[in-house]
Amino acid sequence: MNQNRRHVTHTLLALSLALACSLSLAAPEAQLQAAQAQFQAAAKGDSDAIEKSVETYTALLKAEPGNPVLMAYLGAATTLRATTTMLPWKKMSHVEDGLAWLDKALVLLQPQHDVPAPGQVAASLETRFTAINTFLALPSMFNRGPRGAKLFGELLASPQFAQAPLPFQGAVWMRAAKWAEQDKRPEDARKFYQMVTERKAPQAAQAGAQLKALQS
Numbered sequence: 001m002n003q004n005r006r007h008v009t010h011t012l013l014a015l016s017l018a019l020a021c022s023l024s025l026a027a028p029e030a031q032l033q034a035a036q037a038q039f040q041a042a043a044k045g046d047s048d049a050i051e052k053s054v055e056t057y058t059a060l061l062k063a064e065p066g067n068p069v070l071m072a073y074l075g076a077a078t079t080l081r082a083t084t085t086m087l088p089w090k091k092m093s094h095v096e097d098g099l100a101w102l103d104k105a106l107v108l109l110q111p112q113h114d115v116p117a118p119g120q121v122a123a124s125l126e127t128r129f130t131a132i133n134t135f136l137a138l139p140s141m142f143n144r145g146p147r148g149a150k151l152f153g154e155l156l157a158s159p160q161f162a163q164a165p166l167p168f169q170g171a172v173w174m175r176a177a178k179w180a181e182q183d184k185r186p187e188d189a190r191k192f193y194q195m196v197t198e199r200k201a202p203q204a205a206q207a208g209a210q211l212k213a214l215q216s
Helices: 002-019 029-043 047-063 068-084 088-108 123-137 145-157 166-182 186-198 204-215
Strands: none
Touching: 029 047, 029 068, 047 068, 068 088, 068 123, 088 123, 123 145, 123 166, 145 166, 166 186, 166 204, 186 204
């Protein structure tokens, strides 16, 4: 679980930074910023931050129970709780609880979630990408890899993604490239890294380094 989590840690961090708190909620800005900071630390493996992230997103979701983005982040943070215990049954319980939140978040998505506020990321994209990262990071025993792959293909092909802010696009292309590398598809990985560099996304320098590594 720890090794799988490390595969997506950089992408989770890049996503958190790229979104610039795109949730557009009624909650105070300071609370949203705290939630993002906690999630970043949780993605790095900070056990205390994982618990705080779960608590924060739980509180935010109580204030807006129908918000799929908050629900997805709560689900992702909850699955990370599996890394904080050595007890197999607790690991399973945390992952299953997190997946339940993610599944519910995906079900909640409606056409209105495809429409972003100016300069922000559409809720449907943010929800799906959060779910994709979690699904692809889980061990195969949870059988979420195929669904994560399907969601990824749909996200990349969606009109909403084509119109998304470049930092978000860059984060998604970087994750797609890393996934392709892990899946032994170097040509696909090269294609996504090149998209990052050609579009001059904020992740361009990192993508260029990865391209050189693939060629060596």
